[in-house]
Amino acid sequence: MSDTPQEEEDLAAAWGAALDAEGTPEDEAPVGPDAARVLNQAEIDSLLGFSAGPAESGEKTGIERIVSAGLVSYERLPMLEIVFDRLVRIMSTSLRNFTSDNVEVSIDSIVSLRFGDYLNSVPLPAMLAVFKVDEWDNYGLLVVDSALIYSVVDVLLGGRRGTAAMRIEGRPYTTIERTLVERLITVVLQDLSDAFSPLSPASFRFERLEVNPRFAAISRLSNACILSRLRVDMEDRGGKIELLLPYATLEPVRELLLQQFMGEKFGRDSIWETHLAEELRHTELAMDVVLDEQTMPLAAIMSLKPGDRIALNAVPGAPVMLRCGDIPLFEAELGRRESRLAVKIGRELRRRQEA
Missing domain, CATH: 3.40.1550.10 (CheC-like)
Known part of the structure; x- marks a missing residue:
C-alpha cells in the first residue's frame, strides 16, 4: 500500500517537529540523504590524538603517534x-x-x-x-x-x-x-x-x-x-x-x-688535580712493623695482667711485614742500626698482589 505525496509530506513534517522537540543527541549524525557529517572540535582533537585537558603522562594516540614516529631526538655535539x-x-x-x-x-x-x-x-x-x-x-x-x-x-x-x-x-x-x-x-x-x-x-x-x-x-x-x-x-x-x-x-x-670548548675535562680541573696530587705526596703516613700475629682465646686475653709476657714466634733473620693500616706494603728484614731497631725493605707486596 503506497502513501500519497501529501501524506509523505505530513509524515516528514511530523518527524521534524518531533526531533526539534526532543533534541538531536550530540553523538548522532543528522538524518537525511544530503546531510553531511560535521565533527565538533572535541571529535577532531580525539581523532588527531590531542586533548584540551592536562597532558597525559607518556600516552600518544592517533595521528600524533604517526607524526612523532618520524622524529628522533638527537644530542647536540x-x-x-x-x-x-x-x-x-x-x-x-x-x-x-x-x-x-x-x-x-x-x-x-x-x-x-x-x-x-x-x-x-x-x-x-x-x-x-x-x-x-x-x-x-x-x-x-x-x-x-x-x-x-x-x-x-x-x-x-x-x-x-x-x-x-x-x-x-x-x-x-x-x-x-x-x-x-x-x-x-x-x-x-x-x-x-x-x-x-x-x-x-x-x-x-x-x-x-x-x-x-x-x-x-x-x-x-x-x-x-x-x-x-x-x-x-x-x-x-x-x-x-x-x-x-x-x-x-x-x-x-x-x-x-660533547665538549663545549677544546680541552674541556667535563668538570675536572687539571690545576686542582695537580695541586691535590702534590699535597698527597707530602702527606705523613704511619707504618707498622708486624713482627708476629697470633690467635688467642678471649679468656686468655682477659686474664692478662701487667708484667705478663707474650712470646713471639719470630726468629732472628725472619722477614717481617710493613703495613699502613690494614694494607700490606713491604716485606722487610729486621735489624739494628746504632741504638735503634731498623728494617731493611726487601720487596714490595702491593704490586705483587695487584698483578
Whole structure:
C-alpha cells in the first residue's frame, strides 16, 4: 500500500517537529540523504590524538603517534660545529689553490636526520663519494651536486670566467669529469682530516665513487646521521657539498664532541688535580712493623695482667711485614742500626698482589 505525496509530506513534517522537540543527541549524525557529517572540535582533537585537558603522562594516540614516529631526538655535539667551522676556513684556502680561482666556502646548515630520509632526498644527478675513517673503523658520505661538478670541470679545463658552467642533463658523467671530481673529493677529505686533527687524529680515506644512492648505503636506513651542507661559490658559479656522518661513525669520539670548548675535562680541573696530587705526596703516613700475629682465646686475653709476657714466634733473620693500616706494603728484614731497631725493605707486596 503506497502513501500519497501529501501524506509523505505530513509524515516528514511530523518527524521534524518531533526531533526539534526532543533534541538531536550530540553523538548522532543528522538524518537525511544530503546531510553531511560535521565533527565538533572535541571529535577532531580525539581523532588527531590531542586533548584540551592536562597532558597525559607518556600516552600518544592517533595521528600524533604517526607524526612523532618520524622524529628522533638527537644530542647536540658542540665541538662538531667548531670542527666544521675549521673545515670551512681550511677549504677556502685549499680550493683556491686547487682551482686557481676565487673560492668562498660557507656552511648552509647542520642538521640531524635519518640515513634513509637523506638518500631519498639526494638531488640527482650527483656524485656520492664513500670514504672510510681508518681510526674509527667506519664510513661516511660526501655528495657533490651537479652544479658544482660542472663548475669545477669548467674551471679546471680552462673555462672563461664570468660565464656560467654549461650543463648537459640526461647523460652519464664522463671519465674526465669523474677523475676531476675525485681530485676535488680528495682535497676535501684531506681538509676534513686536518679539521679533526686538533681534536683527534682521523684519516678520511676515499673508497669509491657512486652515482646511484642505492649503491652508497653505508648504514641502516633508520640510523641517525649528521648532515652538513657546505656552499662553494666561485664568482658566478658554484654548488653544494653535503657531508654525511652517521652517529655510529662519530661514536669513538663522541665524548670529545660533547665538549663545549677544546680541552674541556667535563668538570675536572687539571690545576686542582695537580695541586691535590702534590699535597698527597707530602702527606705523613704511619707504618707498622708486624713482627708476629697470633690467635688467642678471649679468656686468655682477659686474664692478662701487667708484667705478663707474650712470646713471639719470630726468629732472628725472619722477614717481617710493613703495613699502613690494614694494607700490606713491604716485606722487610729486621735489624739494628746504632741504638735503634731498623728494617731493611726487601720487596714490595702491593704490586705483587695487584698483578
